[in-house]
Amino acid sequence: MLRVNAFTVSADGFGAGPDQDLEHPLGHGGEELHQWFVPTQTFQRNVLHRDGGTTGVDDDFAVRSFENLGAWIMGRNMFGPVRGPWPDAEWKGWWGANPPYHVPVFVLTHHSRPSLEMEGGTVFHFVTEGLEAALKQARAAAKGKDVRIGGGAATIRQYLKAGLIDEMHLAMSPVLLGRGEPLFEGIDLKALGYRMKEHVTTEKAMHLVIGR
Ligand SMILES: NC(=O)c1ccc[n+]([C@@H]2O[C@H](COP(=O)([O-])OP(=O)(O)OC[C@H]3O[C@@H](n4cnc5c(N)ncnc54)[C@H](OP(=O)(O)O)[C@@H]3O)[C@@H](O)[C@H]2O)c1
Numbered sequence: 001m002l003r004v005n006a007f008t009v010s011a012d013g014f015g016a017g018p019d020q021d022l023e024h025p026l027g028h029g030g031e032e033l034h035q036w037f038v039p040t041q042t043f044q045r046n047v048l049h050r051d052g053g054t055t056g057v058d059d060d061f062a063v064r065s066f067e068n069l070g071a072w073i074m075g076r077n078m079f080g081p082v083r084g085p086w087p088d089a090e091w092k093g094w095w096g097a098n099p100p101y102h103v104p105v106f107v108l109t110h111h112s113r114p115s116l117e118m119e120g121g122t123v124f125h126f127v128t129e130g131l132e133a134a135l136k137q138a139r140a141a142a143k144g145k146d147v148r149i150g151g152g153a154a155t156i157r158q159y160l161k162a163g164l165i166d167e168m169h170l171a172m173s174p175v176l177l178g179r180g181e182p183l184f185e186g187i188d189l190k191a192l193g194y195r196m197k198e199h200v201t202t203e204k205a206m207h208l209v210i211g212r
Helices: 030-036 041-046 057-066 131-142 153-161
Strands: 002-010 014-016 069-075 104-108 123-127 146-151 167-173 195-201 206-211
Touching: 002 030, 002 057, 002 153, 014 030, 014 153, 030 167, 041 057, 057 167, 057 206, 069 131, 069 153, 104 131, 123 131, 131 146, 131 153, 146 153
Parallel strands: 002 146, 002 167, 069 104, 069 146, 104 123
Antiparallel strands: 002 014, 167 206, 195 206
């Protein structure tokens, strides 16, 4: 299955704020999006390597987001703030030496770069042959487990338009960003055959599971 999980959109449909840079990985204002996710036990443990954190519905969705994954796909803007040809191999992602993936991660880009092996089983592969090639490589690497598209919006939109995503968990956060990376621009989910399969609202997010 090709899945999106825990992708957070603002109430006005943006997956990140504008003008991403080193100090603003989610664009300006974008850090507000993840108020449902960051406090969870799953985020604290898997991403920050810390004990503690909240349990409950938000954490249940966070747990689900990491289950049965054999590979990830992401756009190069999710991987980092470097644009254009890679000046060197210095940038290794936002996540430190041991990123929270632990499986192969296929990064879509127009600029080739050697694969990057990190601690804990994460290997970043840079794919320049397009979305279908990335999916083919990810499926082979996943060995029967699911492939998760991490983001960002531009990457998810392409896979949606191509009809390749089976299920998408979105967390809609009660914040307005006004500008940024729009998830739904040019996307007619109904015409693509999607329907709402599940929804539950917590204090910090409306969780929507969209599938066929
Ligand atoms: N809200 C959330 O839950 C969430 C989750 C993940 C990420 N994010 C945020 O989303 C933002 C990034 O999203 P985004 O929409 O700007 O970009 P993105 O989807 O991460 O990356 C887009 C870039 O990837 C490359 N790319 C995409 N499709 C390609 C294809 N078919 N062939 C070759 N290269 C391709 C292109 O880079 P080049 O042409 O430059 O190589 C393109 O400019 C970041 O701020 C990130 O932190 C948010």
